[in-house]
Amino acid sequence: MSKPGFYNDNEYRAYPFIYNDANDNPAVRPHPLPDETIVDAGFIVGLDAEYDDATDRIYLAQLVSASNNLIFKFRSTSSSAFEVIFQRSGNAAEWLTEYSESGTNDSTCSQEPMLSGFLVTGKIESAVAACVAAGGVLNFPSNAYVIEPARVQNLNKSYLRSVSVGNYARTVIPPCSDEEDTTPPEEPEIIWNAQCVRGPIRFKEGYNAKITQISRSNELVFTAQKGAGAKPDDALCTNYGEIPLTEDELTTKPIIYEATDDKPEKRSKFLSGGWSCKDLIFTINGLGGSNVNLVGGKNIQIGYSDEYKAITVKMLENAQGQCGNG
Amino acid sequence: MIFDRDRIVEITQWGIGTYVFTRAATEIVSTLFIPAQEPGVRALTVDGKEFITGDVCLVGADGVVLTEQDGVIRVDVVGVPLFQRAACDAAGKKKQPQRFVSTINDCGPDEFGNFTITATDLNIANNDTTVLRVYPSDFGLFIEAAGRSNI
Numbered sequence A: 001m002s003k004p005g006f007y008n009d010n011e012y013r014a015y016p017f018i019y020n021d022a023n024d025n026p027a028v029r030p031h032p033l034p035d036e037t038i039v040d041a042g043f044i045v046g047l048d049a050e051y052d053d054a055t056d057r058i059y060l061a062q063l064v065s066a067s068n069n070l071i072f073k074f075r076s077t078s079s080s081a082f083e084v085i086f087q088r089s090g091n092a093a094e095w096l097t098e099y100s101e102s103g104t105n106d107s108t109c110s111q112e113p114m115l116s117g118f119l120v121t122g123k124i125e126s127a128v129a130a131c132v133a134a135g136g137v138l139n140f141p142s143n144a145y146v147i148e149p150a151r152v153q154n155l156n157k158s159y160l161r162s163v164s165v166g167n168y169a170r171t172v173i174p175p176c177s178d179e180e181d182t183t184p185p186e187e188p189e190i191i192w193n194a195q196c197v198r199g200p201i202r203f204k205e206g207y208n209a210k211i212t213q214i215s216r217s218n219e220l221v222f223t224a225q226k227g228a229g230a231k232p233d234d235a236l237c238t239n240y241g242e243i244p245l246t247e248d249e250l251t252t253k254p255i256i257y258e259a260t261d262d263k264p265e266k267r268s269k270f271l272s273g274g275w276s277c278k279d280l281i282f283t284i285n286g287l288g289g290s291n292v293n294l295v296g297g298k299n300i301q302i303g304y305s306d307e308y309k310a311i312t313v314k315m316l317e318n319a320q321g322q323c324g325n326g
Numbered sequence B: 001m002i003f004d005r006d007r008i009v010e011i012t013q014w015g016i017g018t019y020v021f022t023r024a025a026t027e028i029v030s031t032l033f034i035p036a037q038e039p040g041v042r043a044l045t046v047d048g049k050e051f052i053t054g055d056v057c058l059v060g061a062d063g064v065v066l067t068e069q070d071g072v073i074r075v076d077v078v079g080v081p082l083f084q085r086a087a088c089d090a091a092g093k094k095k096q097p098q099r100f101v102s103t104i105n106d107c108g109p110d111e112f113g114n115f116t117i118t119a120t121d122l123n124i125a126n127n128d129t130t131v132l133r134v135y136p137s138d139f140g141l142f143i144e145a146a147g148r149s150n151i
Helices: A004-010 A125-133 A234-238 B005-012 B083-090
Strands: A038-045 A058-066 A069-076 A083-089 A096-101 A115-121 A137-139 A152-154 A160-168 A190-197 A202-205 A207-214 A219-229 A255-257 A294-296 A300-305 A310-315 A319-321 B054-060 B064-069 B072-077 B132-137 B140-145 B147-149
Touching: A004 A038, A038 A058, A038 A069, A058 A125, A069 A115, A069 A125, A083 A096, A083 A115, A125 A137, A160 B064, A190 B054, A190 B064, A202 A207, A202 A219, A219 B072, A294 A300, A294 A310, A300 B140, B054 B064
Parallel strands: A038 A152, A160 B054, A202 B072, A207 B072, A294 B140
Antiparallel strands: A038 A115, A058 A069, A058 A137, A069 A083, A096 A115, A160 A190, A207 A219, A300 A310, A319 B147, B064 B072, B132 B140
């Protein structure tokens, strides 16, 4: 606890602000803030504030007198704009301490304020008079009343707050189409599995994964090794070696071809889509490759109907079939 | 650290050299220490690169799947079945889906992926008398009818 004389001393010096002789110059500051108004203050800059100790500062930005109240607004010069507001009644007693905080930022995992702090005021009558004389509002530039750096605790980049876990969306085969798809590939989206996990976190080896902890050097080493970690189980076999990223993925597997009048749509049994090897014709009468020619031999004409997407095999009209020895 | 403009002049007059102070002479008062609790992990580094703090995202990619349950992050390495397509996507190139033959006249292959076309007529009891011949050759699958042609 501060000595009783500490606040008394501060009524006669710039503390908790950095001394700025321009504030004593009536030409520059016609309505200066009396030293006795604020006798102590301290601020904690949150993790999300992007506050740089080397270049940023907390400063008194505005003093507002309204309805016998005095409102102090402190701001930061960092790129994230935020503000802490303190309020005093015009007849508030000396050494009144108030704690206040700004809002949080828009990040998903943010729970802490961007800026929080306390303010201890001394005699505020002179400040109210100065504010009224200035029309009720006193605006100060960012270099006028700057809080002592020692009174600012910066938590930027100071700790690891949360861990979010997700995976890039899997690569899937689009349905076959007669029209060539010319749209450029999109950036893969992240499918979140868990967000803003806090508290103790453990890593667990899954399929083909090996995790080594080296306590001496505070290292975790993740290695892919066939057969390491969890053994293949029914869950892996059921999904043909793939791991669903969402529960919906199991019921909305990629479409192989759309439904037509003749047949219903066909969905892949794989999460990444495509055909199963067992569903495809690899050889015809033992002939394989990417293309198998059907050759019309003697008395046979082989054609193709583009309309029906069909191969036609017909015997030539002038052929004379001969049984036996030909 | 903030210096008094007048007092710092006195120090500059000490002359060049190293000056050692005792603890009693220049001990920092305790009010200037702001202890921060360090109950857990303060930062991550990957291969000794810069510290990662704040809200960290762990994202599985290229066949690594991460799942979280009750504070336990499971790491599975299952690979990417469509690795060629994934490589094309990563390179910003479009890869058209390949077309495969799965059925002919709604009939699929046997367990070995082979589709057999036979020259038989199930309507004839002794069906080895058909004139139709189907046989593979170096040029493809030949389909012909035995007999003479008037051409």
